[in-house]
Amino acid sequence: MSRRFHALAGLAFGLFVTFMALTGAVLSVQPALETLAAHSPLGGETVAALADKVTAALPGVDRIVRSASGQVVAYYLADGKHQAAIVDPASGAVVGPYQPSAFFSFFTELHRSLFFGDAGRAVAGVAALVMLALAVSGMLLLIRRLGGIRQLFARGRGTFPQRFHADLARFAVVVLALTALSGGYMSARTFGFVPDGQSDIFALPVSGSGGAAAPVATLSGLRAAHVADLRELDLPAADDTAGVFTLKTHQGENAIDPATGAVLSTTPVRGWAAVYEMVYMLHTGQGLWWLGLILGLGALSVPVLAVTGLWIYAVRQGQRPRFGANVSATGADLVVLVGSEGQTTWGFATAFAEAATAAGRKVHLGAMTDVRRSYPRAGLMVVMTATYGDGDAPASASRFLDRLRKWGKAPVAAVAILGFGDRSFPQYCAYADQVADRLSALGATPAVPYFTIDRQSPQRFADWGRTLAPALGVPLALVHTPKHPKTQTLELVERLDYGVDVQAPTSILSFKAAAGSLKGFEVGDLIGILPPGHGAPRYYSLASRAADGVVEIAVRKQAGGLCSVYLTALKPGDRIEGFFRPNTDFRPQPSSKPLILIGAGTGIAPLAGLVRHNRRKRPMHVFFGGRDPQSDFLYRSDFDAAYQSGRLASLTTAFSRVGKGGYVQDRVSASADSLRAMIEDGASIVVCGGLDMAKGVREALEAVIVPLGIDLDSLKRSGRYLEDAY
Amino acid sequence: MKKFAALLLLATALATPAMAREVKINVDLVNYSGRAAYLAVYLTKADGNFEKTLWLAGSKPRYLGDLRGWLMAASSAGTIQIDGVTGASVGGGQTLAISADLADSMIDAGYTIHVETAVEDQGRYPDDATLQVVSTGGSAAGTGYVKTLTVSL
Numbered sequence: 001m002s003r004r005f006h007a008l009a010g011l012a013f014g015l016f017v018t019f020m021a022l023t024g025a026v027l028s029v030q031p032a033l034e035t036l037a038a039h040s041p042l043g044g045e046t047v048a049a050l051a052d053k054v055t056a057a058l059p060g061v062d063r064i065v066r067s068a069s070g071q072v073v074a075y076y077l078a079d080g081k082h083q084a085a086i087v088d089p090a091s092g093a094v095v096g097p098y099q100p101s102a103f104f105s106f107f108t109e110l111h112r113s114l115f116f117g118d119a120g121r122a123v124a125g126v127a128a129l130v131m132l133a134l135a136v137s138g139m140l141l142l143i144r145r146l147g148g149i150r151q152l153f154a155r156g157r158g159t160f161p162q163r164f165h166a167d168l169a170r171f172a173v174v175v176l177a178l179t180a181l182s183g184g185y186m187s188a189r190t191f192g193f194v195p196d197g198q199s200d201i202f203a204l205p206v207s208g209s210g211g212a213a214a215p216v217a218t219l220s221g222l223r224a225a226h227v228a229d230l231r232e233l234d235l236p237a238a239d240d241t242a243g244v245f246t247l248k249t250h251q252g253e254n255a256i257d258p259a260t261g262a263v264l265s266t267t268p269v270r271g272w273a274a275v276y277e278m279v280y281m282l283h284t285g286q287g288l289w290w291l292g293l294i295l296g297l298g299a300l301s302v303p304v305l306a307v308t309g310l311w312i313y314a315v316r317q318g319q320r321p322r323f324g325a326n327v328s329a330t331g332a333d334l335v336v337l338v339g340s341e342g343q344t345t346w347g348f349a350t351a352f353a354e355a356a357t358a359a360g361r362k363v364h365l366g367a368m369t370d371v372r373r374s375y376p377r378a379g380l381m382v383v384m385t386a387t388y389g390d391g392d393a394p395a396s397a398s399r400f401l402d403r404l405r406k407w408g409k410a411p412v413a414a415v416a417i418l419g420f421g422d423r424s425f426p427q428y429c430a431y432a433d434q435v436a437d438r439l440s441a442l443g444a445t446p447a448v449p450y451f452t453i454d455r456q457s458p459q460r461f462a463d464w465g466r467t468l469a470p471a472l473g474v475p476l477a478l479v480h481t482p483k484h485p486k487t488q489t490l491e492l493v494e495r496l497d498y499g500v501d502v503q504a505p506t507s508i509l510s511f512k513a514a515a516g517s518l519k520g521f522e523v524g525d526l527i528g529i530l531p532p533g534h535g536a537p538r539y540y541s542l543a544s545r546a547a548d549g550v551v552e553i554a555v556r557k558q559a560g561g562l563c564s565v566y567l568t569a570l571k572p573g574d575r576i577e578g579f580f581r582p583n584t585d586f587r588p589q590p591s592s593k594p595l596i597l598i599g600a601g602t603g604i605a606p607l608a609g610l611v612r613h614n615r616r617k618r619p620m621h622v623f624f625g626g627r628d629p630q631s632d633f634l635y636r637s638d639f640d641a642a643y644q645s646g647r648l649a650s651l652t653t654a655f656s657r658v659g660k661g662g663y664v665q666d667r668v669s670a671s672a673d674s675l676r677a678m679i680e681d682g683a684s685i686v687v688c689g690g691l692d693m694a695k696g697v698r699e700a701l702e703a704v705i706v707p708l709g710i711d712l713d714s715l716k717r718s719g720r721y722l723e724d725a726y
Numbered sequence: 727m728k729k730f731a732a733l734l735l736l737a738t739a740l741a742t743p744a745m746a747r748e749v750k751i752n753v754d755l756v757n758y759s760g761r762a763a764y765l766a767v768y769l770t771k772a773d774g775n776f777e778k779t780l781w782l783a784g785s786k787p788r789y790l791g792d793l794r795g796w797l798m799a800a801s802s803a804g805t806i807q808i809d810g811v812t813g814a815s816v817g818g819g820q821t822l823a824i825s826a827d828l829a830d831s832m833i834d835a836g837y838t839i840h841v842e843t844a845v846e847d848q849g850r851y852p853d854d855a856t857l858q859v860v861s862t863g864g865s866a867a868g869t870g871y872v873k874t875l876t877v878s879l
Contacts, residue, residue, distance in 0.1 A: 063850060075849050082851050082870035100848055102759035109761065234794070237852070242798075
């Protein structure tokens with residue numbers, strides 16, 4: 001809900017809020033510029049001394065104004081013309097003529113009313129409200145996305161525009177919310193929605209004693225006030241016997257008798273008027289020039305947020321597939337409900353709905369949140385859902401569980417639940433688990449066992465389809481691959497074979513671009529490879545980066561593994577189709593702290609790539625697990641060379657089939673003391689390998705860091721524990 | 727001395743003098759930059775005492791307090807009466823054109839039209855321009871935001 005609100009509000013008002021932000025950013029430098037021009041710093045100079053000097057220099061002076069930024073301007077009559085001069089606040093010397101800045105006047109009016117009077121002011125007020133709503137809804141989204149308010153400063157996740165948008169917003173939101181709140185308050189005050197603390201009836205001026213005017217410098221009422229507190233001083237006209245000095249300071253307004261110097265009346269600034277002055281300062285930076293600059297910088301984030309927001313929206317729209325053959329909820333014999341945060345799960349659901357339709361079923365496809373109390377003709381309800389953040393419902397499933405709880409029954413007696421998730425996160429398919437539990441508690445019968453799909457695996461999806469086909473009574477061939485970028489043709493230039501003797505045939509393959517150059521991938525990113533004649537890609541971690549001019553991967557030949565069999569059969573000169581996918585959550589943060597790299601089997605490839613590119617000689621400690629050093633010690637010579645040149649600090653190996661055997665996690669446990677010291681010192685950890693190995697390493701590491709009072713989840717949130725398990 | 731809030735009395739229907747003339751008053755403002763100006767146009771007697779308010783440009787009463795010269799003069803006459811003589815503020819380079827009915831007895835009798843101006847965050851000029859009411863009309867240069875004050879009968 002708040003996502004849709006955030007997107008629609010951003011789309012509808014993005015351009016306008018950007019306009020307000022940019023004009024505001026221009027105005028934000030004004031206080032700093034004026035402060036620079038305000039000359040001498042102030043000591044304890046009194047208003048009496050200042051007025052005395054100004055009166056002497058400019059005999060016709062009738063008003064002295066000190067702006068919030070400290071600039072003092074004297075208004076005086078000379079040669080029949082009213083004129084204004086800038087005055088040094090400390091010495092009272094005339095610095096030069098004063099001319100209000102036409103530039104800032106123009107932008108001020110543009111910013112607050114667009115030159116459309118009250119209508120323009122109303123529009124500007126709406127812009128402030130929209131900005132506030134965007135800031136609040138955006139933060140709620142981010143908190144939900146990251147899985148709780150305590151994780152608000154955890155590492156961002158998602159695609160490049162998503163991370164950019166969220167990271168920038170995290171820093172800018174305080175400034176944007178402050179600007180929007182204060183701007184909204186000022187607008188509300190203009191339109192009388194909040195009291196302004198001023199009487200609608202103006203006050204009558206005070207009359208003086210009428211005595212002969214004393215020298216300005218002697219007036220006690222003016223001597224008691226410091227220039228630092230001065231706002232404005234109105235001087236009585238020479239021929240006005242009843243006139244008084246009107247002195248405005250931060251505290252209020254005093255009327256001072258020109259003959260006696262007595263304070264005739266005092267009107268303090270308080271209540272709503274004082275609130276307004278504070279809000280005005282917070283919005284404009286007038287009187288706090290550095291705040292003005294911060295506000296201006298924050299405002300500059302708005303156009304960037306607008307563009308990245310639009311980008312995210314466009315990508316999401318582009319991903320959402322269309323299902324043309326949708327049948328109504330009452331007419332369908334098969335109901336498919338989708339819980340999706342992005343659009344990936346929709347893609348799988350649409351592929352399933354199309355396949356079932358092609359097999360003759362009447363399919364209703366809809367969002368989980370729109371679930372109905374019953375589907376009269378449906379024999380099966382399929383629920384396909386992702387998990388959001390810390391086990392929450394994804395956007396399109398927000399009300400699903402609440403509705404089921406309210407009705408106390410399952411809408412369809414037979415259900416099939418398919419969870420989508422990423423095993424590298426602790427809450428893998430947690431929401432799908434809840435849905436399965438709830439439906440089971442409500443007495444729904446699973447048509448097929450609860451099933452999960454890790455990282456959009458098309459293979460798992462096809463497997464699920466085969467499992468489900470008997471229950472549906474139709475043959476079901478599910479082929480769905482989330483959209484991937486255009487492939488590039490790559491040519492094999494080198495292959496190194498390992499592990500044949502230990503029944504783990506593994507090859508390190510190096511490709512070059514068949515045409516053009518390689519672009520846009522780092523060590524640890526993924527290459528998707530499409531075996532000929534199959535739509536589903538297999539992903540491999542890269543041991544090289546684009547700048548190397550080589551694509552290097554390690555492939556273990558799996559019995560019956562379509563892609564691995566295809567790849568390990570390649571000969572130099574053979575060509576394949578592949579595309580690159582960033583794996584940004586698997587990039588260690590740049591740092592001089594140690595990096596602990598733990599991998600087994602082919603999982604060592606990206607870690608070896610990190611070591612190879614360790615030009616800054618960050619202390620890198622590699623833990624490698626294999627079967628036999630004589631057969632599958634991948635990257636052995638690489639590690640030797642890296643150790644000689646200082647790019648590798650240490651290498652610890654575990655070979656399960658020689659000597660005492662053991663796995664890499666056993667070596668982690670054995671090195672507990674040194675690892676703990678490094679982690680305490682700020683080291684990061686990168687783990688790559690099979691699921692079982694990753695699980696073993698996690699358990700070993702948890703035991704290592706327990707004495708430090710932290711856990712892997714907190715390391716993960718701060719970006720110091722990266723894992724790629726398959 | 728205590729400060730009094732002025733009472734805004736409802737317009738009192740005044741008996742129209744037997745002989746009155748329509749006087750056209752044009753106030754041309756100089757082309758300054760900044761927000762629109764508040765103006766007070768008022769009439770004083772030959773002895774300098776306040777006669778009446780002819781026009782107030784600027785509709786929000788609280789800002790009228792910035793027109794101190796007019797406020798002082800008008801308040802000295804007892805009550806301040808602004809109903810029916812207010813309009814929008816006037817921007818730089820624009821002209822305020824008003825007309826007022828003045829009794830014949832006020833013409834060529836030393837009565838003076840005063841124009842006071844004030845601009846937010848900028849200058850405030852109590853007697854920006856003044857001109858005596860004479861049967862031949864006339865014009866006067868302003869000292870602040872007023873470029874020219876023109877009176878024609």
